[in-house]
Amino acid sequence: MGVVNVTPDSFSDGGAWFDQEKAIRHGFDLVAEGADIVDVGGESTRPGAQRVSREEELRRVVPVIEALAAGGVPVSVDTMRAEVAAAAVAAGARLVNDVSGGLADPDMPRAVAAARVPYVVMHWRGHSHDMQSRAVYADVVREVREELLRRVESILRCGVDPSMIVLDPGLGFSKSPEAGHNWSLLAELDALTSTGHPVLVGASRKRFLGRLLAGPDGAPRPFTDSDDATVAVTALSAAAGAWCVRVHRVRPNADAVRVAAAVLAAADRREGAAR
Ligand code: PMM
Numbered sequence: 001m002g003v004v005n006v007t008p009d010s011f012s013d014g015g016a017w018f019d020q021e022k023a024i025r026h027g028f029d030l031v032a033e034g035a036d037i038v039d040v041g042g043e044s045t046r047p048g049a050q051r052v053s054r055e056e057e058l059r060r061v062v063p064v065i066e067a068l069a070a071g072g073v074p075v076s077v078d079t080m081r082a083e084v085a086a087a088a089v090a091a092g093a094r095l096v097n098d099v100s101g102g103l104a105d106p107d108m109p110r111a112v113a114a115a116r117v118p119y120v121v122m123h124w125r126g127h128s129h130d131m132q133s134r135a136v137y138a139d140v141v142r143e144v145r146e147e148l149l150r151r152v153e154s155i156l157r158c159g160v161d162p163s164m165i166v167l168d169p170g171l172g173f174s175k176s177p178e179a180g181h182n183w184s185l186l187a188e189l190d191a192l193t194s195t196g197h198p199v200l201v202g203a204s205r206k207r208f209l210g211r212l213l214a215g216p217d218g219a220p221r222p223f224t225d226s227d228d229a230t231v232a233v234t235a236l237s238a239a240a241g242a243w244c245v246r247v248h249r250v251r252p253n254a255d256a257v258r259v260a261a262a263v264l265a266a267a268d269r270r271e272g273a274a275r
Contacts (some may be wrong), residue, residue, distance in 0.1 A: 001037040001205065002030030002074065002250040006060040007052075008042045020063055020064045027068045037095065039161035039246060040064050040088075041078030045099055046175070047207075057084050065091040074122070081123030089115040097200075097246075099173065101151040102158075113159035120200050121155060123148050133174040141188045144169055149195065150260040166243065167192050168200040179207040186233065189240040195198035198242075198243030203233040205248055231256045239263060 006023045008015040019081050021229030027038045035233045042060030043052050052060075061077060062082065068075050069092020071240040073236045074096035076095035077088035082105045094117055101121040102109045112119045121145045125134040137143050156162055169192060177272040182203070185191075192199045203209065209229040210220035229250050234253045 001039050001200070001246045002027070002033070002035035003078075003246060003248050004030070004038055004040045005044070005045050006040060006042050006063065008062055009046070009049065013089055014165075015169065018060075019058075020058040024067045027064065027073055030072060030250045032072050033250035035250045037076050037244070038068055039076045039078050039097055040068070040093070041097075042084070043079065044199050047129050047172075048165055050132065052174070053223065054081055054083060057081065058087055060212040061064045061140055062091050065093050068127075069093065073113075076223065080104035080108070082111035086111050086115065089117055091153045093117070098122065098261045099170065101148065101234045102170055103151070109158035109160055112164075116161070116164070118164045118166055119155070119160055120198075121148065122165045122168035122202075123173065125174035129175045130148075132176070134174040135181060137179075138182040140175070140179075140184050142183060145191045145195075148192070152197070162197075165197050166200050167195060167197045169204060171201065171203050172206040172208060175208070177211045182208040186236065186240075189237060189242060199241070200244040200246060201233070201237040202246040203237070203244060204230045209233070215225050227252070234240055235260050 004017050004027045006017055008018045017026050028235050030038050040061050042057040065088050074098045075093045077085060077093040077095045079085050080098055080100045085108060094202040096112050096117055097120040098108055099122045101124050103124055143260060152165055157226050169185040171182045205223040206224055210223055213221040213229055221256060230247060231252045235256040237245055238257045245253060
């Protein structure tokens with residue numbers, strides 16, 4: 001999944017695709033580099049970000065989704081709002097990616113049920129302006145799994161088909177880099193893959209990578225210089241059974257997915273031969 005943030009202030013690409021023509025071109029480029037899905041978002045979720053209005057979010061994403069979908073691109077919409085999700089699906093989006101897992105807008109699960117599209121349910125504890133204060137866990141892996149499964153129960157009650165639900169641990173969202181929450185979640189991805197739902201991992205250019213790669217003076221690496229580390233996370237996630245990775249630079253990550261798939265296929269063949 002390649003990312004197109006139609007925002008002036010996203011953490012990971014600093015507003016490079018705010019211009020709609022550029023955003024559309026970038027979406028097609030990501031497909032040419034190997035993206036199976038292009039994720040279009042109009043609201044920044046970087047820590048501390050303030051919300052944009054629904055009207056502004058619609059204005060940003062709908063024309064980009066229309067143009068990409070008309071060009072045959074499988075598009076997902078990255079939104080927490082039911083109305084934006086519905087408008088995006090009407091414009092041709094084929095998946096709804098909701099970083100709040102249905103918590104930000106109670107109408108979202110019913111909108112997704114009506115749209116009959118896959119639904120990415122991410123682990124989330126609150127809006128960006130204060131999400132880091134909620135990064136408190138006794139056991140992050142157990143709590144993220146339990147909170148996600150509670151979300152799934154509630155979403156199923158709204159009529160979403162269970163086979164349409166994708167789970168996401170929400171790396172960087174109410175997760176503390178100092179406490180190592182993101183690494184624990186990656187180390188035990190099977191806590192989510194074992195639910196039977198496909199799993200999406202969004203590590204690309206996140207601050208916990210910049211902190212890992214800090215220089216001798218302790219200054220975190222800038223986000224654009226953490227793409228190689230993102231590729232490493234992609235290979236490990238794909239080998240651990242992730243269904244999808246959400247990334248800013250598609251080509252090297254698509255290569256990493258192919259490497260992991262080749263290793264998994266060889267392991268399957270050897271297991272088959274041993275039986
Ligand atoms: N991360 C960002 C935005 N949307 N969606 C999902 N499903 N998972 C994520 O981890 C995720 C997301 C962070 O935004 P960025 O594109 O500005 O880095």
